[in-house]
Amino acid sequence: MGVKALTTGLFALSSLSNAYAALDSTFFKLFDTIEKDVVIIGGGASGSHAAVRLREDYGKSVVVIEKEAILGGHVDTYYGDKTGVPRDYGVQVYFEYEDALDFIKRFNCTLVPGLAPSGATTTKYVDFSTGKALVNYTEPDAGAVTTAIIAMHNVLVSKGYDKMIEPGFWNLPPGPQIPDDLLLPVSQFAAKYNVTPALSRMYQSTGGGPAAQQKRFQDVMTLTFLQSFSPAWMRVFWGEIGMYHIDGGNQGLYNKIAALLGKDVLYNTVVLGAQRTDTGVTLLVSGAQGTKVIKAKKLLMAVPPTRENLLPFDLNDAETDLFSKTMYGRYGTAIVRHSSLTPGQELYNMPTSAVQDPYTPFVNNPHILSFSSYGNDTDLFSIGTSGAGTPYLLYGQTVATAVAQIELQNMANAGTIPKLNGKLLEVVEWSDHGPGGFGVSAADMRAGWMSQFYGLQGKRSTWFTGGAIAIDFSTQLWKMNDEVLKRMIAAW
Numbered sequence: 334m335g336v337k338a339l340t341t342g343l344f345a346l347s348s349l350s351n352a353y354a355a356l357d358s359t360f361f362k363l364f365d366t367i368e369k370d371v372v373i374i375g376g377g378a379s380g381s382h383a384a385v386r387l388r389e390d391y392g393k394s395v396v397v398i399e400k401e402a403i404l405g406g407h408v409d410t411y412y413g414d415k416t417g418v419p420r421d422y423g424v425q426v427y428f429e430y431e432d433a434l435d436f437i438k439r440f441n442c443t444l445v446p447g448l449a450p451s452g453a454t455t456t457k458y459v460d461f462s463t464g465k466a467l468v469n470y471t472e473p474d475a476g477a478v479t480t481a482i483i484a485m486h487n488v489l490v491s492k493g494y495d496k497m498i499e500p501g502f503w504n505l506p507p508g509p510q511i512p513d514d515l516l517l518p519v520s521q522f523a524a525k526y527n528v529t530p531a532l533s534r535m536y537q538s539t540g541g542g543p544a545a546q547q548k549r550f551q552d553v554m555t556l557t558f559l560q561s562f563s564p565a566w567m568r569v570f571w572g573e574i575g576m577y578h579i580d581g582g583n584q585g586l587y588n589k590i591a592a593l594l595g596k597d598v599l600y601n602t603v604v605l606g607a608q609r610t611d612t613g614v615t616l617l618v619s620g621a622q623g624t625k626v627i628k629a630k631k632l633l634m635a636v637p638p639t640r641e642n643l644l645p646f647d648l649n650d651a652e653t654d655l656f657s658k659t660m661y662g663r664y665g666t667a668i669v670r671h672s673s674l675t676p677g678q679e680l681y682n683m684p685t686s687a688v689q690d691p692y693t694p695f696v697n698n699p700h701i702l703s704f705s706s707y708g709n710d711t712d713l714f715s716i717g718t719s720g721a722g723t724p725y726l727l728y729g730q731t732v733a734t735a736v737a738q739i740e741l742q743n744m745a746n747a748g749t750i751p752k753l754n755g756k757l758l759e760v761v762e763w764s765d766h767g768p769g770g771f772g773v774s775a776a777d778m779r780a781g782w783m784s785q786f787y788g789l790q791g792k793r794s795t796w797f798t799g800g801a802i803a804i805d806f807s808t809q810l811w812k813m814n815d816e817v818l819k820r821m822i823a824a825w
């Protein structure tokens with residue numbers, strides 16, 4: 334869809350939403366009505382978990398509105414490899430956080446320690462902007478990096494910052510009292526505490542993207558950055574806590590949740606309009622199963638609160654003002670193939686400057702992180718791409734694939750890989766992980782954005798959860814959910 338068509342569509346939806354908010358009950362009688370205790374928007378990690386807990390543990394009836402055909406959000410498992418091996422190319426691992434892994438165990442999924450084997454046996458470091466392989470590049474000293482991650486973790490814990498942000502921001506002080514440290518760009522935080530070597534691993538682990546709306550990784554505000562690289566996640570890096578993947582592919586968990594929830598999920602469905610009051614919500618939704626009215630006592634928003642996702646909702650002036658300040662990046666992952674890519678090899682995007690300084694190997698957005706082979710016996714590769722710093726609505730599959738194609742061409746031109754012979758990169762499966770890397774500016778945070786946002790919890794029967802407003806890892810989001818649900822039930 335072109336930008337103009339998209340803008341027109343959104344404008345029309347906005348008008349519809351305003352008109353809808355003013356409608357009376359005779360309108361609703363035109364459609365089938367579903368009545369539930371809680372309507373949940375989004376069936377990713379947060380929405381799926383919340384649906385299970387509300388229905389199975391709290392005895393509340395639920396309906397999930399999910400725009401895609403499956404549950405799981407950023408979890409992507411490709412089952413079509415000729416080797417028969419499932420390939421996770423979205424969420425890779427689940428790490429221990431309090432008792433959160435019990436949620437996976439209740440579905441009888443087998444947790445296997447560590448990452449699924451990547452399959453690449455060699456790595457070539459290449460500056461994708463020139464296409465040239467780096468000569469005389471030495472990887473950062475692993476010991477120095479781990480020492481720096483431990484030191485950064487210890488700073489966060491000794492100052493009590495972890496308690497302010499994990500798993501959600503319930504204990505973040507009001508704007509004026511937020512510690513200056515948390516509002517610094519992450520590179521300044523690292524320099525202040527002498528932990529800069531930690532950033533090389535952190536950049537690689539986040540793909541430089543999910544944490545960044547900014548073009549440059551190093552400019553991301555520390556508070557925003559920690560959402561994608563939390564103190565708990567740091568403990569994985571020196572083995573204090575374990576990480577696991579699910580045998581048979583991470584999507585297996587969500588397929589089992591889908592089987593359990595059955596007809597309580599409306600797939601390929603979106604919200605067209607909403608009326609929210611202090612006693613309940615009425616939504617008009619439309620999708621594969623037609624147009625329906627949903628009446629519920631509570632609404633749980635488990636999608637990023639972007640302007641597009643909020644457009645169908647009847648925002649008041651305060652909500653409109655608050656959400657107008659948000660910024661997002663866009664990330665994508667894909668399974669690809671091209672005859673000029675060598676099975677068994679990973680091509681890793683590394684700036685030429687890393688030869689001099691391997692501890693700050695940051696590539697500006699947008700970029701492809703790597704082309705990583707799944708092994709000698711397959712022609713499939715995974716890629717991750719960060720489009721942060723570009724308008725996030727634009728950085729979808731088409732633009733991201735063009736970036737990948739250009740970087741591949743650069744490598745062919747430089748002789749790093751064989752000639753492309755006019756062949757385009759084949760995208761076997763694409764997964765949109767955006768909008769992500771949610772944040773607001775340091776000035777807005779200082780002016781109290783987060784406490785105003787958390788102050789909305791429960792107002793107009795609406796609750797918020799999910800990676801945009803908490804630490805953005807599955808297990809930590811499930812503990813965030815526990816807190817949201819506890820408060821929702823207490824306020825019933």
Ligand SMILES: Cc1cc2nc3c(=O)[nH]c(=O)nc-3n(C[C@H](O)[C@H](O)[C@H](O)COP(=O)(O)OP(=O)(O)OC[C@H]3O[C@@H](n4cnc5c(N)ncnc54)[C@H](O)[C@@H]3O)c2cc1C
Nearest residue numbers: 375376377378379400406407424425426799800805806807
């Ligand atoms: C590349 C990448 C790798 C990651 N790896 C890991 C990892 O290894 N381990 C880990 O714990 N975390 C990982 N994360 C973070 C993890 O993906 C997030 O913490 C998690 O997906 C966020 O869950 P969520 O439910 O908040 O949002 P999402 O997973 O984004 O779910 C939102 C859901 O809502 C749906 N939706 C969106 N808009 C609408 C709408 N308007 N109407 C209806 N439905 C809608 C979406 O289709 C989706 O299903 C990774 C993130 C990225 C980007």
